[in-house]
Structures are given as structure tokens and as C-alpha cells.
Amino acid sequence: MAMKIGEGKFKDNVNKNLEDTFMRGAVAGAQERLRTRRLDAAEELGNWEEWRSHGEEIRKHVLDNLDYYLHELTENVQKRGGHVFFAETADEANAYVREVVNAKNGKKVVKAKSMVTEEIGLNQILEDEGCEVIETDLGEYILQLDEHDPPSHIVTPALHKNKEQIRDVFTEKLEYKLTSKPEELALHARKKLRQEFLTADIGITGCNFAIAESGSVGLVTNEGNAGLVSDLPKTQITVMGMERIVPTFEEFDVLVSLLTRSAVGQKLTSYITALSGPREEGDADGPEEFHLVIVDNGRSKILGTEFQSVLQCIRCAACINVCPVYRHIGGHSYNSIYPGPIGAVLTPLLGGYDDFKDLPYASTLCAACTDACPVKIPLHELLHKHRQVIVEREGRAPISEKLAMKAFGLGAASNPMYAAGSKMASAMMKPFTKNDRISNGPGPLKAWTEIREFPAPNKERFRDWFKEHEKGGGNQ
């Protein structure tokens, strides 16, 4: 799976997913819970706005000095005996990982949850080599067993599945014989995966934040799977997006504190692990070999542009959990592993407008995402900017908008046409109007009114009203 998870058109996806009542209920419930937990955690801390401001200034500083910190990080990884590969493209990153796995004669790979390895489609590459690749995050494991169903949320990837569906997958794939109780399902997964951890040749992790001063990689989980992935196999490979880095442990503290509160409302998650290089002389566990793969894959093109602030993202999904559009259409509608507001900004930048130009329109620009973001990315402004770029620089406004503008342009260009059009508007729209709102409009209005109402034209034209008004009468 790469970043793009489907071929369907955005609108078709939306229409399909709007019918999925379980998914919509699950998403609404999860949003409610995660949002409430985040707000409670923020309130408990007291000075949340100050924390956000500090998070923002740290992320900005890191991006402005990214070359320095990546240099420092990799010097320190090397000092600790680790290997580093800088990959400009997904292909380069995948080729390096494949090379390492082959050199180690790796047959079984256990993975901790990592968005960037999804983005570059690493699993497929390794499976093509004949490797068994096992996702160990419970949600990811469920999706992988279910014929690689794509994730629909970046923190709780299997959100769209109910426990009966999960039981059926386990029954079919894991000889599972118990009920759909989450405790029983999780215990079964624990037993199965424990054996995989113990027999894997290679462990692959993502990276929440690398720490430049010490060459460390910081991992955040609740399940403890990243700890096992980096404890038991002989070789560890960590793949990180090039912007996921902090200068020192002090900033690591701040960003982890923001991440865990914003993602799940916890002060810290159960396992936060800072790993520095391979095991040390005298250690009896931990990897004997450590590789860090630093991935660009389109990120550097965002640096220095009006979209740079999107790289401040720490992948907490707080914006997703407040988005009214995501709430209704669900994660899969976005066709990207990065859904919601952050996905609607990031995906077109990484994957291009050809495939993803609809996403910046999947927003009401209500700014709930911007308010929720713990590192103050102005998400709704970036979505608006995308629309400007799409219309002005790329000249590819959505077709309905283009047609409407064209029709308006024609009608407004000549005086008689405009006069006739505006006189007729009210009468023509009458069949579609209820309580002064149009909710089922014809022609160019259709696309608009399918998802929201349009105010009905005034019965009296402004020009007519104005004439009357000047005479001293009219409708005031």
C-alpha cells in the first residue's frame, strides 16, 4: 500500500461511505471521545495555549534549521555504531531496506506502526522479496489480516471495523474460536504476535521524534509493540520522515507531552522509548545492528513555500477528531493514508493535484482543525491556499464551480441578459425553494445543494427595490 489507497473518485467515495452507517456511527463516537479527552487533558494542564505556542516555536525552529539538526543527528547515530541512509524518494528508501533485509537473510519482519512506511509502500516491496511482514500494532494487524484493508485514521487505523467483523477475520485467518469481546480478541492477538516477535529476523519501526543531540529515536505506543520490535530481532531498521526531529531531550519532552494529550488525552502513553544505536557492549538484548532511513519523498519541495508549516505536524490526529467533514465521510473517502484536514493539506503536496485536487474542497473552512492543532498549523488557511493555487495557478477549479462561473460570466456580461436573468431567477427557482432555501437545486446548483443549502433569490430584485426606495416607498 502506498499513500494512495484507492482509485475511486472522491465524490463516488463520499457517496459510498455516506451509506455506511456503522462507520459513520463509529467515527462520530470516536471523534467525540478523543476530542473530549484532549480537551480534558488540555484543561488539566492549565496553560495549554502556552504549551501550544512552545510546540509551535520548536517545530518552526527545527524546520528552519533542518539541515543542521539532521547532520547532528546522523553524526551521533554513527558515533553509536548505527548506519544511516538518506533517501530522496520512496524507491530509494525501499531499495535500501530491501538490501539490508536481504543481506541479513531476513525472512520474517515485525513492524511497529509507521505512517511513513505506509506512505512509501514498504511492506509490498518486502513481500515481493518473499518476506513475511507482520504489523504488530493491534489495529494495523487486524487490517493486514483482512486482506490489507487500508487505515481510516492515523492513530486508530481500524476505526471503521466493528468487533464482529474483527472476530470473523480472526476466525478465518487465525483459527480463532471465541467471541467478539475485545478482551478475548486482543488476548488471542497477543499470543499469536508474541511468537512472531520471538522468531522475527528484522524489526522495523517508524519514528515519532528523533533526538539530534544524542542520535536517538523516540517511539510512542500504548501496546508496547515498538519496545518488542526494537528489543528482540537482531536487526532494527527505523524509517523516519525527515522533519520528525527535535534538538534535545528537552524539546522531546514538550512534543511528546503535546502528542499524547492531543492524540488520546493521556499525560504519557504506556510506552515511550528512546533508543540510541544498537545494543551496547555487555547488553544481552536489543538489536545488534541499527539502520536509520531518513525519507524526503516530496517533503523538501514543501520547505521554503507557503505550505512549509504543514511539516510542523506531529501526527496526533487532533484535527481529524474535530473535523465535521471527516465525521461524515470517514477516512477512506480521502483515498490517502493521511485523511482529515491534515491529509487534505499534506496529500496533494506529496502526491500531486492530479490525484488529490478534490481534497482541499473537503472542508467547510470552519477552522476547528486549526484550533485543535497542538503545534498551531493554520490548517484551514492552508486548505484555502490550496484552493487558490488550484484555481489561479493551476487553472483547474472543480467543474461545477467552473460551469457556474462561466454561466454567471455570460449572464452578467451583457446588460439585457443580466436584467432578464435576475428578473427570472426567483420564479425559476420557485419549484426548488422551501422556506427561502434551496436544497435540491438544478444544473450548476446541483453539486452545491447536494451537500448544503443555497439561499433562494430574493423575490424582489435589488435594482427594483432601489428604484422604489428612491421614490420613497418600497420594501424596507
Add this chain to the structure above:
Amino acid sequence: MIHNRDSFLNNVAAQLGRSRNTSVKPERNWQFRPQDKTLTDKTPDELMTVFRDQCQLIHTELIETNGSKLADVLEATVNLYGGGPVSIWQDPRFIEFGLDGLINEAWPARNIEVNEWNAARGKKNVAEAERANVGITFSDITLAESGTVVLFSGAGKGRSISLLPHKYIAIIPKSTIVPRMTQAAQEISRRVQAGETIPSCINFITGPSNSADIEMNLVVGVHGPVKAAYIVIEDM
């Protein structure tokens, strides 16, 4: 080995509109430092209260005791968890806090298998930890705000002991309790800046493992331990 660094970082610098900087440490002039005021005005007893309250939220049993009773409390907790096998760190604090009698005499006399991490025995340590019913370590730094024990790995201090056994017990000298992650981060950073080699694995562990990946239902006990207990010992 570092591959492709120059071309990669030259490109990053070019995108940022300047030449590459490898030598001048960027000034970090933060305007905000909220962490300096978070819980830093609390006395040790007040921090203990914060810690106690937090343990309620993280499904972790908290037992407070003093020097003379520690061995009894630890033994009772292990019994409550169903007995051995027990895996422990090789850590002088077990002797310092008077636990050598329990480990070397009382448990073996009661047929409770105890395995002490011993790097010289290599992979066997991991197999024992995997088989263990209870893993026991000391806490190196303890965070009141989040209810977290910070574990520094090392020769006698395998990572596996806190991860692989079915249940986990952390012994927490009260003197290790600090307000929050900030103080641990500052200590680690201080060591780095002083040129020390920090442990290859620093674990911040907050209660037992858990997941909410199935319909947002919290399940306690996924890959790591399914139960966790903290024993705080008065040492101040």
C-alpha cells in the same frame, strides 16, 4: 556508514534559501517554557499525592511501604500475581534495600524460580524473561504527573524484564520522584552534554500495556505486561 547525506542536506538548505549549515549551532531562544512551571512548586509529599492520584488512572496498583516491610510487601505482591517464575535486574539496589534474603533464600526455599539478568548468559536471559510470570525492576527516575517509571538499560538491566513477563512490578525509591518528564529529560540531556554515553534504551513506562483499537474499547494487557504494580519505598 552515512549514505547520500551531502546531496540530501544541500538540497534541504537550498530549499530553505541558504547555504548549508553544519557547524554553527542554532540559537534556541524560546519565548515560552511552560514546562518550567508545571508542578515545580510541589513538595515531595505533594508530588506523592499527584503520583498516587495518577496511578488510579493508569490501571496500576500502588503500594507504599518503608524499609523494614519492603521484602514482605514484594513477596505478597508476587503471590497475589500468582508466584514465579520471577525475572529481576542485576541491580545493587536489591541488596541496598534489603531484598537479598527474599531473592536468594526465601523464594528458592518456596520453590519460586528467580532469574537474575546476567549479560554473560546472553540470550538465555530473554528466554527466562519470556517465561517469567513476574518481572521486577527498580525505577531510575519516577514522574509524578504521568505515573511513569523511567528505566535505563544496561549490562545488568535488560530491556526485556519490563516488557516480556506477564506482570510487572517496579520498586520506586521515593527519592526518585520528580514532577514530570521535564526533569528526566533535563537529566538525560545534561549527561549527553557532559559527553557521557547514555543507555541504548531509555524506557518511560506508564502502567500496563493497553490498546483501544477495537471499537475504542480499552483493553488492558496487549503486547507488554497485562498487570502492573508500583511499590514506593520511603527512603528520604
